[in-house]
Amino acid sequence: MKVTKPVKKKISGWGNYPVESCFVYRPENETDIHDIIEGTQDFSHIAYGLGRSYADTALNKDQGVIRLEQLNHFLHFDEDQRLLTCEAGVTLSDIIDVFLPRGYFLPVTPGTKLVTVGGAIANDVHGKNHHVDGCFSEFVTSFDLLTGSGEVMTCSREENSEVFWATVGGIGLTGIILRATISLIPVESAFINVTYEKAGHLDEAFDKFIENDQNYKYSVAWIDCLSSGSSLGRSVLMRGDHAKQSDLPMNVQDPYALPNKFPLKMPVHAPGMALNYWSISAFNQLYYSSFKDESKLEDLTSFFHPLDAIDDWNKLYGRNGFVQYQAVFPKDQQPKEGIRKLLERLSSDKRSSFLAVLKSSGQANHGMLSFPMEGYTLALDIPNKKGLFPFLKELDEIVLAHGGRVYLAKDASLDEETFKQMYPRWEEFLNVKQQVDPKGVFRSSMSRRLGLTD
C-alpha cells in the first residue's frame, strides 16, 4: 500500500496560539485518506481545513493532522432545488466565486469566507442571520462521513440522524466529512441594503435589538468594549437585507459583480505593542464617530467578510497571538446583565479588544455540541498577554452563572469541568462517537483538553 507521507511541522490555528508540532498529511483524494488511516494504526488524526478555527480545534499534538484542501471539487448542482454537492475541502469563497454570478449565495456565512465546507459543518458555524435562519447545518441536507472503522456513512436528518447531530458542531471527532450537499439561496444582487444605527450604551443596543431585529435578515452590532460608565456597551448596529435589482443605482451594469479590491497583506507579525489599550481606544473612538444613522448599499464582501481584504490579519496581534472569546447568553437568564458584567471586566482590566461583536441569536438546533442558543452572543479578540488565562477563567464563570457557553471553534482555554457544564449533552455525544469510532482514531488537542478523549 502506498501511504501518503506526512510532514512534521509546527502549526497553529488562526489565533497563532497555541503552536504545536503535528504530523501533517495532505491526501489528494478519498483513497489517500483511507490509506492514511488504515496505514497508521495506533495513531490518531484530526481533519484540518483552512486553519481558521482559532486555537486547538484542528491541532493534534505529536499526532496526525489531515489537510483536506486538495479535496476541493464541486460534484453536482441541482439547479431546480439549488442543491450543491461538493467535496469537503471546497471553500465558501469558491462557492461565492462560482455561484454568485449565477444568482445564488451562501445561506449562512461566518465572518470569513476562507473556511471549508467540512469545517463549516464540523464547527456548525453561524452568521449574521442566525436570529432568523439558524446555523450552517440548517442548510446541510446530508454529508458522507468517513468513520473510525473506515466505513463511509451517509448522514442526514433521516439517515443516521444521531451521527448527523453529533457531527454537526462535533469538531471533527466523529470522523472526516468527505462530501456534503448544501442548499444555496437565490439573490438578486451582490449587495446588501444596510441600515446603520448608533446606540449610546448597552441598554439602548438591546432595546433596538428587541424592538425590530426580526425585521432584518442580517443583524450584528459592533460594540466598543473599552467604553465604560454611562457609555458602557456603546454600539453601532448594522442590519440589512439582500438588495433587489430595483434597489441598485442605474450605473450598476452587472448586479452580481463584486468590486475588485486590491488585496492587502500583513507581511510580518506586528510588534507586540501595536495593538494596545491606547491604540485600540483611539481606533474605537474614531470608528464610532465615523457612523451616522443611515441606510446604504454595501457589497457582500464588505458586509460579510471585511477582514478577508487583509491577508493574514491575525499577524496584527504579533507573535504571541491572540484568543477569540465568544459566549452566548440565553434569553431567559438575564443576558444583558451577563454581557454587562463581561464588558465591565474587560473595561476594568483594560483588556483591549479590537473587534467586538454583539448579536442576537435564534433557537438552538439539535447539534449535540453546537454552540448557539436563543439569546445574545458577544465575540471578542483578546491579545495573548500576561494574565490572560486566569482572566478568561473569570469570564467563563460569568458566562456559566448566566447559563451560557463559549464557542468551541474559538476557544483556547476552557477546562474539562467548565466545558461539561456548558455543554451538558457531552455524554450523549461520546456515546455516538463510541459507536462510530470505537478505536478512537479521531482526536485533537482540543478533545484532550476538554476531556472528550485521552
Place this chain on the structure above:
Amino acid sequence: MRTILILGATSTIAQATVRKLAARSNMNFVLTARNTEELKPLKQDLEIRYSASVILKSFDALNFDQHETFFSEVIEEAGDIHGVVLMYGAMTDQKQAENDFSAARNMIDVNYTSAVSILNIAANYFEEMKRGFICAVSSVAGDRGRKSNYIYGSTKAGLSVYLQGLRNRLHASGVQVLTVKPGMVDTKMTYGVVENSKLLADPNKVATDIQNGLVKRRDVVYTPWFWFIIMGIIKLIPEIIFKRTDI
C-alpha cells in the same frame, strides 16, 4: 470550441493546469488516466465551474501496442482535438534505480518510451491538420546529469531532445511544441519527501506558466522562471569541475 487531450490528468500539476485552461472560455477536454474513476470529481468540477464538456478515457502509457487505437478512439469520440498535453511521469528514488533495473526501466518506459510512442501518433495527426500544439512536462533534471538523480534526469533529457526535434519538424506545419521544465514543485510526488518546503513551487504558479507558454506560443518554459538562470549557470560549469561537485 477547442478540445485538448490531457495525458495523465490526475497529477497535481495537471489538475491545476486543466482548471486554468478551463477558466478560459470554449475549452473542452479529454482527460486520461489509467483508472478513470479517479478523474470523476475533476470532470464534475470542470462541468459545474466552467461548463466545460469533458470526456474521460482510460490510457495506459506502458501499453504501447494500444496507443494507435487509443488515439483514433479519442478522435472519434471528441470529433477532433486541437492540442495534446502530456503530464504524467514517474520518479523513483535514485539509489533504488541504481540497484534495481526494473525501477530504472519503469522510469525510462514511462517518461521516455511511452512519450515517443504516443506523441509520434499525435504529431502525425497535427502535421496533417496543419495546426495544433503538443506540450509535454519534462524537468530541469534533464538539463545536466547529477549523481543524485541522473537516471530520472536522463529519461527527461531524452524527452527534452525528442521534443526539440519534434518542434523543428513540426514548425513548417504551424504546430507548436512546448517543452515545460519545472523545478521542484509542491505535489504529491514531493510532499513529505523534500524536507525544505520553501524550495517547492506552487502548482498553480506552474499551471499559469504552462498556460502562458501555450498562449504565447513559446518553445521552452522553465517554471518558476528562475530555474532558467540556475540551470544556465549549472550547464556552464566545465565537466572537469562539475564531476567533483555535490550539487
